[in-house]
């Protein structure tokens with residue numbers, strides 16, 4: 042893969058030079074990408090052939106990579122919809138491409154599904170007796186190469202795993218976006234891919250809740266039987282425990298979803314206790330806190346300002362350790378009766394990276410029909426979306442400042 046370095050200050054149509062002698066760099070396009078013309082005899086701005094690939098300037102490399110790990114049916118798609126909404130614009134499959142593509146593209150974000158890196162199709166897995174969760178059914182070398190290329194601003198031809206047919210379809214072209222989200226079973230499994238992540242999230246859904254969600258979707262919406270759902274969860278469990286679950290130790294934020302503690306013995310999965318576990322000490326991420334940073338706080342917001350029906354709502358915040366990392370934990374047990382009153386809770390949270398007062402509440406109201414909008418899953422997913430926007434803006438600002446700092450030196 043050709044590598045080039047652009048020495049000038051990036052600005053639209055400014056002249057630039059590249060270190061790679063086989064290409065002539067002409068200028069910048071609207072997206073601040075470098076446009077190349079082939080060099081060689083007779084090649085010029087007019088005569089040269091426009092090079093089809095575009096490269097970001099080294100100083101302009103902007104692709105921030107986010108990893109989202111979870112088992113199937115654990116809310117990744119819902120989280121992605123909340124995240125892309127924070128950046129505005131609708132996320133859609135690549136235009137004119139494979140109708141079964143798993144990719145979602147919006148103005149700022151591209152979400153790729155790591156199922157596309159299955160190396161064995163459905164029949165292949167059956168023949169070899171491995172599940173899709175088994176690393177032997179996935180091509181981590183290709184995953185690493187392609188995520189790295191995208192991070193460096195180079196487009197890739199990514200394979201497609203077709204969930205309808207169970208086959209590997211012809212690849213699709215993925216252009217480097219500003220924010221690349223890699224979601225699926227293994228974003229933090231391979232250390233090379235893990236190192237490319239600017240931020241990582243793990244959705245840790247307890248077995249009881251996973252079961253309740255699976256029944257809701259696969260039985261009610263897809264016509265599966267209770268026995269087949271149970272059998273599928275049981276069949277996946279050993280590989281889930283071996284290869285998926287251990288990734289949570291590497292996550293910068295974990296959203297843990299458990300049965301409520303407000304109703305003794307409840308396992309229904311409708312009222313949830315949700316914990317947002319946030320790593321301390323990261324460069325571009327500072328944990329959210331309730332009332333007072335670093336203290337341990339229990340809070341029941343129900344009363345005059347927040348309507349709560351049975352079993353009520355309880356918040357908890359405090360420092361802790363998680364896989365030997367220092368973390369802060371924000372917890373919400375229970376569910377909201379009235380989403381518009383969420384503003385009362387929002388106004389007691391700090392470091393939520395909103396751009397205006399009430400932005401969390403506004404986002405939650407906007408997507409009131411998404412699963413989990415009345416509980417901690419929706420609230421914490423929304424907050425993490427805002428934190429990712431903030432992280433992206435910080436990384437961008439630092440990159441923009443870097444050439445000026447270098448020039449001063």
Ligand SMILES: Nc1ncnc2c1ncn2[C@@H]1O[C@H](COP(=O)(O)OP(=O)(O)OP(=O)(O)O)[C@@H](O)[C@H]1O
Nearest residue numbers: 112113114115116117118119254257258412413418
């Ligand atoms: N926060 C939530 N609260 C309640 N139910 C939820 C929540 N998130 C997801 N679900 C349930 O789980 C189902 C799967 O959610 P979603 O499609 O977001 O998961 P996924 O991880 O993308 O699944 P898959 O990998 O199978 O495509 C939803 O249809 C819904 O029934």
Ligand SMILES: O=C(CO)[C@H](O)[C@H](O)COP(=O)(O)O
Nearest residue numbers: 113156163173204205207226
């Ligand atoms: O765990 C999964 C990730 O979503 C799927 O089971 C895996 O991708 C295999 O897909 P399919 O069941 O469509 O063959």
